[in-house]
Amino acid sequence: MLKIKNLHVNAAGRPVLKGLSLEMKAGEVHAIMGPNGSGKSTLSYVLAGRDGYEVTDGTVEFMGQDLLSMEPEDRAALGLFLAFQYPVEIPGVSTTTFLKTALNAIRKKRGEKELEPAAFLKLQKQKIQQLGMDPEMMKRGVNVGFSGGEKKRNEVLQMAMLAPKLAIMDETDSGLDIDALKVVSEGVNALRGPETSFLVITHYQRLLDYIKPDIVHVLANGKIQKTGGPELALLLEEKGYADFYDATEAA
Amino acid sequence: MTAAANKESFMAQAPQVAAALPWLADADALQNDKAAGWMKALRSTGAEAFSQTGLPTLAWEGWQYTNLRALTPAKFRYSAEPVKFDAAKIPSPLLGAHRVVLVNGQYQPKLSSLPEHVTVMSLMEAADKNIAGIEEQLVTLGDLGKNPMTALNAAYLRDGFVLVVAKNRDVAEPIEVVFYNAGRDAAVYPRVMYRLGENAGCTVIERHCGEGAYFANIYASIVLESASRMRFYRFQEESEAGLHASNTVVQQQKGSSFEGFSLGMGAKLARQEFRLQLIDRAISSSIGGTYLMKGQQSHDFTVLADHFEPDGKSVQHFKGVVDDQARAVYQGKIHVRRAAQKTDGYQSHHALLLSPTAEASAKPELEIYADDVKCSHGATAGQLNPEAIFYLRSRGIPHDLARSLMVESFLGGAIEKVSYEPVRDIYFARVAAWLAGRGA
Numbered sequence: 001m002l003k004i005k006n007l008h009v010n011a012a013g014r015p016v017l018k019g020l021s022l023e024m025k026a027g028e029v030h031a032i033m034g035p036n037g038s039g040k041s042t043l044s045y046v047l048a049g050r051d052g053y054e055v056t057d058g059t060v061e062f063m064g065q066d067l068l069s070m071e072p073e074d075r076a077a078l079g080l081f082l083a084f085q086y087p088v089e090i091p092g093v094s095t096t097t098f099l100k101t102a103l104n105a106i107r108k109k110r111g112e113k114e115l116e117p118a119a120f121l122k123l124q125k126q127k128i129q130q131l132g133m134d135p136e137m138m139k140r141g142v143n144v145g146f147s148g149g150e151k152k153r154n155e156v157l158q159m160a161m162l163a164p165k166l167a168i169m170d171e172t173d174s175g176l177d178i179d180a181l182k183v184v185s186e187g188v189n190a191l192r193g194p195e196t197s198f199l200v201i202t203h204y205q206r207l208l209d210y211i212k213p214d215i216v217h218v219l220a221n222g223k224i225q226k227t228g229g230p231e232l233a234l235l236l237e238e239k240g241y242a243d244f245y246d247a248t249e250a251a
Numbered sequence: 252m253t254a255a256a257n258k259e260s261f262m263a264q265a266p267q268v269a270a271a272l273p274w275l276a277d278a279d280a281l282q283n284d285k286a287a288g289w290m291k292a293l294r295s296t297g298a299e300a301f302s303q304t305g306l307p308t309l310a311w312e313g314w315q316y317t318n319l320r321a322l323t324p325a326k327f328r329y330s331a332e333p334v335k336f337d338a339a340k341i342p343s344p345l346l347g348a349h350r351v352v353l354v355n356g357q358y359q360p361k362l363s364s365l366p367e368h369v370t371v372m373s374l375m376e377a378a379d380k381n382i383a384g385i386e387e388q389l390v391t392l393g394d395l396g397k398n399p400m401t402a403l404n405a406a407y408l409r410d411g412f413v414l415v416v417a418k419n420r421d422v423a424e425p426i427e428v429v430f431y432n433a434g435r436d437a438a439v440y441p442r443v444m445y446r447l448g449e450n451a452g453c454t455v456i457e458r459h460c461g462e463g464a465y466f467a468n469i470y471a472s473i474v475l476e477s478a479s480r481m482r483f484y485r486f487q488e489e490s491e492a493g494l495h496a497s498n499t500v501v502q503q504q505k506g507s508s509f510e511g512f513s514l515g516m517g518a519k520l521a522r523q524e525f526r527l528q529l530i531d532r533a534i535s536s537s538i539g540g541t542y543l544m545k546g547q548q549s550h551d552f553t554v555l556a557d558h559f560e561p562d563g564k565s566v567q568h569f570k571g572v573v574d575d576q577a578r579a580v581y582q583g584k585i586h587v588r589r590a591a592q593k594t595d596g597y598q599s600h601h602a603l604l605l606s607p608t609a610e611a612s613a614k615p616e617l618e619i620y621a622d623d624v625k626c627s628h629g630a631t632a633g634q635l636n637p638e639a640i641f642y643l644r645s646r647g648i649p650h651d652l653a654r655s656l657m658v659e660s661f662l663g664g665a666i667e668k669v670s671y672e673p674v675r676d677i678y679f680a681r682v683a684a685w686l687a688g689r690g691a
Contacts, residue, residue: 048645051637076647088642092660098643101656106647141660142642158646 001026001197002166007058009039009046016042018222019058024166027194031208032201033233034219035241040201041085043219044170048082049075063165076102077109079165083155083172090142095154098142099124099161106162127160131187149180156187167191168199173207185210205237220244271305273324277438278406281331287378289386290408297405300395307399316580316612317551321494321520327438327466329407330355336433338362342460345486346673350427356410356441356467368420369453370413374442377413385413388444388472400496400522404470407440414455418448418476425454425671432493434463443471447479447507454482454671460517464492471499475507477531483511484674486681489518498524505531512669514678515542515550515571516685522551522580529556529563529591536564541665541678542571543685544579544609551580556598558591558621567598570665572658573609574689584616587624596626603661604634605654655686 002024009017016039024030034040046053047060049072060067063078070078090098104114115123128135131153143151152172159167169188173181188198188211200211208216208230216232218225218241225244226232278298282291306322307314334355341362344350351371352362358373365371377385395402416422432439447453459467467489475481489495495518501509515521527536542550556565565585573579585596602611615628635657643653662682669675 050641050645071650072641072644073647073649073653076645082645084642084645088636088638090636090639090642090657090660092663093656097656098646101652102643102646102648105649105652109647162646 001063002199003059003061005059007043007046007060008056009042010054010056011042011052015056016222017046020219020223022217022224024197024199026165026197028215029192029198029200029211029213031213031216031233032199032219033203033205033216033236036203038220039222040203040219041170044082044168044201047075047168048072048080073105074109076162076164077106081159081162081164081167083152083159083167083169085171085174087143087151087155089144091144093142094139095142096124096138099158102158103161124161127157130160130190131157132183133157148175149177149183152176152180152184153187156184160187160191163191163196165195166197166199168201170201171203172200173202173204181207181210205233208233218244267302268305270324271302274306274403275302275406276324277329281329281407281409284331284409286375286409287381289390290378293390294406294408297395297402297408300402301399301406304396304399304402313553313582316578316582316614317520317522317549319520322466326436326464328436329438329440331409333357334433334437336431340462341429341431342458344427345456345458345677346427347424349424350429351412351414352429352431353410353412353441354431355433355437355465356430356439358410358412366422366424366426368417369422369426370415370417372413374411374413374444375409377444382413382415384446384474385444388446388474389442398498400468401470401498404440404442404468404498407438408442410439411441411443413444414446416447416451416453416479419450420448421452422454425456425674427456427458430457430459430467430469432461432465432467432489434461434465434490436463437465439465439467441467441469443469445471445473445481447475447481449476450478451476452480455484456674457483457485458488459486459495459497460488461490461493463490465490466494467496469495469497471497473499473501473509475501475503475509477505478507479504480508481510482671483509484669484671485511485513485523487513487515487517487521487523489521491517491519493518495521495523497522498526500526500528501536502528502530503534503536506533508535509537510670511538512666512678513538513540513552514681515540515552516544516681518548518550520549522553524553525555527554527556527565528559529565530559532560533562534560534564537566537568537668539566539568539665539668540571541569541662541682542573542579543682544571544577545574545689547576549578549580551582553580553582554598555584555586556596557586557588558594558596559588560590561592561594563591564595565597567600568665568668569600570602570662571611572603572605572662573611574605576606576608578610578612580612581630582614582616583628584618585626585628587617587619587621587626589620591621592623594621594624594626596624598628600630601661601664602632603658604632605658655683658686659683
């Protein structure tokens with residue numbers, strides 16, 4: 001489903017990813033753990049298609065297509081979703097309008113019929129209830145005046161509405177208290193299935209107590225340094241990332 | 252004061268400006284008509300004031316940002332002859348059935364129809380009949396030496412109409428006023444007057460449109476008698492080659508309320524001035540607007556809210572977008588006179604620049620002589636937030652649609668203030684059409 005091969009990326013002229021390779025199958029949950037500055041956020045942004053990153057080498061194949069040559073909106077239509085570490089506030093555009101526009105744009109691109117307003121509202125209501133969100137928030141500008149937890153919940157709501165094939169979660173745990181973390185994780189777990197994969201990017205092991213990964217990767221110095229099962233996350237929690245810095249220095 | 256006395260005093264003040272004279276070339280001939288003496292005197296006063304200033308230049312106070320180079324007098328000529336036009340070209344009504352149609356400023360009774368309790372007649376007819384208040388309302392023009400556009404309009408005082416709403420009558424259906432300009436390098440100088448009797452209410456929709464090249468210099472005066480209520484919505488959709496200068500003076504009496512909004516999207520060059528005069532107590536006055544400028548267009552909103560007496564509230568709320576090499580100007584002032592205690596004044600202007608060569612200028616001003624007032628203002632100019640655009644695109648929304656959504660939501664902040672929903676919807680539709688036309 002996702003094949004990243006030897007990905008090299010510069011940000012602001014400086015190499016950040018230096019030969020990252022990663023392969024995911026449908027339905028899998030992968031975690032990428034790494035220290036600050038290891039390239040975690042760069043990876044998520046490059047996959048989503050944000051400006052400002054220069055791919056100098058490597059390939060990314062998603063659903064059998066060359067992901068890097070596509071516009072961000074086309075990646076979304078193909079089933080890619082990035083849950084932002086810092087969701088953006090958009091005053092004046094209500095969350096409902098935003099969700100409806102996004103969902104229908106994706107459906108249109110996929111050759112599906114746009115949802116009637118009533119069908120859309122029904123779907124939205126159902127997802128809101130599942131996430132324990134206040135329906136009033138849907139009338140407000142996207143993320144405007146939302147708390148940190150509400151913003152992350154809103155990311156999960158968008159994910160639930162758009163039903164992606166691959167959801168990249170960029171430090172979704174940052175800025176969340178334990179209750180919010182539980183709610184967000186439950187939302188994510190509810191979306192797990194044989195057709196939906198997750199790439200969970202995090203600094204801390206804590207999130208992985210709630211979203212159990214199948215595979216854990218350690219990202220340091222722009223490369224995957226080690227890949228293992230969930231036990232790898234526990235090991236990192238105990239020992240930190242120091243060993244991987246050493247490994248890179250030596251390499 | 253007689254015309255002769257005026258002449259002497261003007262001559263004593265300043266010499267004539269050579270560039271002003273071609274603008275007045277058709278004014279003398281007009282004086283052969285049967286207008287009342289005081290109207291003729293007013294024309295002379297206007298012509299003389301204009302002859303001493305000409306059009307404002309960039310050195311004029313209040314004209315620093317709008318360059319009138321496009322106005323070449325030799326090109327635009329006034330004619331009092333009945334204008335020939337193709338009635339099929341006059342746009343069909345936006346809403347409802349009631350409307351007043353002007354072609355090149357000339358009132359067209361055959362194309363007009365009115366609701367009950369509303370009287371409309373041409374300016375000349377109103378002057379002949381000496382409709383109550385007309386002379387006073389016409390003569391009170393402010394300092395013509397400082398308002399050359401008004402002076403020039405006065406020099407050609409003839410066209411336009413008077414609309415009166417009877418007191419205690421609330422006219423539910425909106426009245427559409429179409430200012431259609433038939434082009435052919437015409438200079439048109441309509442003078443329009445709206446007068447709402449005590450405790451009357453109405454909604455007016457002004458549409459300024461046309462084809463080809465022309466110069467429309469409109470002077471509108473609105474008198475709101477005590478406790479009357481007016482909603483005034485304008486669509487400035489002049490032709491691409493058209494030039495638009497309008498002065499709208501709203502004189503509000505005790506307890507009256509005015510809600511104005513104007514969309515500026517037409518014309519090569521446009522300036523809309525609004526002067527809100529809150530001359531008594533407990534008056535509420537709001538004026539808002541939005542502009543959509545592209546290509547080489549230029550638009551100027553210049554607004555004064557003038558508080559004379561206590562307990563008044565005025566609001567100015569403007570937002571606009573500028574693309575390509577277009578320019579936009581907002582000059583807003585709140586003037587609070589010494590007696591106007593407990594004034595509540597607010598003004599804001601926000602511009603969105605869609606291209607690196609687009610320009611927006613803002614001059615917010617507060618001039619306050621009373622000590623117990625609440626006045627505030629805010630002004631910004633910015634670009635679309637690229638982070639927000641990426642966020643929308645990452646959710647599958649195409650780039651063009653993401654930009655349109657952002658622009659619509661930005662302007663929505665101003666348009667939402669329009670309380671009359673059918674017109675609000677049309678404003679939103681105009682924005683959507685503009686965005687679709689530019690390919691976002």
